[in-house]
Amino acid sequence: MTEIMNDHWEEWKKLLDFRHARVLKSKNVLDELDIAFVEGAIASEEQEQQLREIRKKTKKLVAVGACAVVGMPAAQRNYFNEEQKREIEFLVARFAALPKVLKVADVVTVDAQVPGCPMDPDNFLKVLGEVLGEFQTQKA
Amino acid sequence: MHNFDLTLDRLTKVEGSASLEVRVRDGRVEHVHFKITEYKRFFTQAMQGKPPVALPQLLSRICGTCSNAHLLCSIESCERALGISPSEQSKILKALTMYGLMIRDHALHLYLFALPDLFDKDSFLEFDETDPVQRQLLHDGFAIKAAGNFLAKLIAGRSVHAPYPTVGGFTHVPEKEGIREAIQKLNDVRPAVLRLAKIFEEAPFRFDRKTNFMALVSEGDRYGFLEGCINTGQGECIPEQYYREHLEQVVLPYSQASAYRHEGGAYMVGALSRMNLAKDKLHPRTKDSLGATLDHFPSTNVFHNNLAQAIEILHSIDDTLDILSSRTFVQEPPIKKEPHEAVGIGVIEAPRGTLYHKIEVGRDGLVKRGEIVVPTGQNQINIEEDIRGLVEELLPETPKEKIIFEIEKLIRAYDPCMSCAAHFLKVDWLQQ
Numbered sequence: 001m002t003e004i005m006n007d008h009w010e011e012w013k014k015l016l017d018f019r020h021a022r023v024l025k026s027k028n029v030l031d032e033l034d035i036a037f038v039e040g041a042i043a044s045e046e047q048e049q050q051l052r053e054i055r056k057k058t059k060k061l062v063a064v065g066a067c068a069v070v071g072m073p074a075a076q077r078n079y080f081n082e083e084q085k086r087e088i089e090f091l092v093a094r095f096a097a098l099p100k101v102l103k104v105a106d107v108v109t110v111d112a113q114v115p116g117c118p119m120d121p122d123n124f125l126k127v128l129g130e131v132l133g134e135f136q137t138q139k140a
Numbered sequence: 141m142h143n144f145d146l147t148l149d150r151l152t153k154v155e156g157s158a159s160l161e162v163r164v165r166d167g168r169v170e171h172v173h174f175k176i177t178e179y180k181r182f183f184t185q186a187m188q189g190k191p192p193v194a195l196p197q198l199l200s201r202i203c204g205t206c207s208n209a210h211l212l213c214s215i216e217s218c219e220r221a222l223g224i225s226p227s228e229q230s231k232i233l234k235a236l237t238m239y240g241l242m243i244r245d246h247a248l249h250l251y252l253f254a255l256p257d258l259f260d261k262d263s264f265l266e267f268d269e270t271d272p273v274q275r276q277l278l279h280d281g282f283a284i285k286a287a288g289n290f291l292a293k294l295i296a297g298r299s300v301h302a303p304y305p306t307v308g309g310f311t312h313v314p315e316k317e318g319i320r321e322a323i324q325k326l327n328d329v330r331p332a333v334l335r336l337a338k339i340f341e342e343a344p345f346r347f348d349r350k351t352n353f354m355a356l357v358s359e360g361d362r363y364g365f366l367e368g369c370i371n372t373g374q375g376e377c378i379p380e381q382y383y384r385e386h387l388e389q390v391v392l393p394y395s396q397a398s399a400y401r402h403e404g405g406a407y408m409v410g411a412l413s414r415m416n417l418a419k420d421k422l423h424p425r426t427k428d429s430l431g432a433t434l435d436h437f438p439s440t441n442v443f444h445n446n447l448a449q450a451i452e453i454l455h456s457i458d459d460t461l462d463i464l465s466s467r468t469f470v471q472e473p474p475i476k477k478e479p480h481e482a483v484g485i486g487v488i489e490a491p492r493g494t495l496y497h498k499i500e501v502g503r504d505g506l507v508k509r510g511e512i513v514v515p516t517g518q519n520q521i522n523i524e525e526d527i528r529g530l531v532e533e534l535l536p537e538t539p540k541e542k543i544i545f546e547i548e549k550l551i552r553a554y555d556p557c558m559s560c561a562a563h564f565l566k567v568d569w570l571q572q
Contacts, residue, residue: 002248002252002285003244003285003289003299003300005282006282006283006285006286006289007282007286009265009278009282012265013265013269018263018265022150022151022152022153022157023152023153023154023155023252024153024252024263024264024265025152025153025256025262025263025265025266026152026153026262026263026548027262028152043179044179047179065204073181073183073186073198073201074179074181076181076182076183076185076186077181077182077185077186080182080185080186084182084185084188087185088180088182088185091180094393095179095180095396097179097180117201117301118204118298118300118301
């Protein structure tokens with residue numbers, strides 16, 4: 001997303017209010033969101049809870065990228081053979097990871113998704129436009 | 141304030157998730173735990189049973205930011221295992237791929253992560269467009285990133301998980317029109333890079349501590365990121381294939397990532413190490429434009445890592461302009477070889493420091509085992525030792541909030557990447 005910003009920052013700076021984006025800012029607020037973009041697969045109960053909290057606070061939730069949309073490559077451990085599973089067992093236990101890695105839609109309802117690794121910037125802009133359009137229609 | 145615990149649940153303006161715990165007892169730092177909290181994705185297990193040619197595109201997924209560094213390092217390890225010597229042209233295309241990555245990745249770190257601290261802003265996007273200096277910086281930052289992106293796209297097909305570089309060569313070569321456009325864009329942003337270097341040269345932030353600086357340094361006369369031997373900063377230059385004897389893996393139970401030492405001590409990798417060890421090999425035009433700025437190196441000031449990154453952007457632009465304006469490229473079929481029982485080691489300088497990929501191919505031509513050592517894992521202990529030193533400098537007068545802010549600034553100067561650091565499981569590698 002920070003790369004799509006190269007061409008769109010001027011427009012986004014006016015149009016969007018980034019409420020919670022740790023990669024961009026330190027003072028983040030997770031209150032009422034219009035749109036939440038979620039990247040990454042879900043590997044622990046804590047992450048599951050955080051995702052549920054985001055869902056509660058956002059009107060729309062968009063899963064972005066293969067990790068969020070299909071859970072891969074983090075979910076490759078779901079398909080390990082018995083020996084590989086034994087090798088990683090103690091680490092899964094040490095950090096209280098879930099027995100299987102989940103995709104975002106396994107945990108919450110997803111309103112839209114931008115699949116792919118990397119995600120396709122044009123597709124991202126299309127989805128962003130559509131979701132923003134819905135808010136503008138509601139306002140009008 | 142003799143006894144206190146200081147915790148930071150989530151660092152911001154860094155790649156991926158990390159937290160920090162500092163314990164102070166009787167006015168002294170008892171421990172510093174820099175915890176990488178990304179969950180492991182077990183790439184070293186996932187490598188097993190795959191043919192070598194399938195690895196680079198899998199392993200580039202370790203990181204979305206420096207994916208092309210993992211891609212090239214994996215290609216190198218596979219080429220070594222298969223006995224492939226890349227053509228002269230492939231080597232140049234790899235160098236250009238790295239330059240595109242360095243320009244984009246360093247600019248991302250400097251403008252979006254580091255610059256807000258210097259301007260007392262929470263975010264780069266909060267820079268004031270009515271202020272001429274800040275407005276210029278906003279434009280500069282996104283223009284440099286875009287130019288790096290354009291170069292990566294032209295040479296490698298994409299700036300993230302690039303499709304053209306493959307085991308044995310490149311599937312596409314850049315076309316004339318694109319080369320012309322890249323030259324134009326890079327020339328256009330060059331003055332912006334000089335402005336950036338000036339800002340970080342004049343930045344008032346400073347933290348000094350003696351440590352060891354390590355980097356892959358070219359044996360030729362040009363500063364690069366792909367070839368050379370591993371300079372330990374102590375007068376030794378280790379050939380790539382012996383790297384493992386010189387890195388001691390340390391398991392920190394509170395972190396998802398492995399840490400490393402060299403001869404029992406912490407060391408630092410990244411732009412500052414490269415600049416400290418090889419500034420003489422920078423492009424002549426870079427040296428000429430920067431003049432006395434280069435006299436800051438060698439430096440033990442961790443914040444000079446930012447200045448070194450800005451200088452590397454300039455060098456990447458200058459060497460790319462040289463190559464693109466003097467060379468033509470012809471389509472070459474990638475070199476193919478049948479896999480056999482072998483070990484392949486790839487070592488490159490990723491934006492954040494030395495990156496190692498090792499694969500062991502079995503008799504069946506499939507990968508038996510692999511190992512990946514990333515820069516942030518190597519910097520982990522050095523970061524912790526720096527934080528300890530910083531907190532002891534700030535005690536007892538400084539308020540806790542200010543200490544936390546200063547620590548975060550220091551960690552940010554390293555440009556750590558948590559996604560890279562937490563990807564694999566400790567491997568007990570039998571010495572070959």
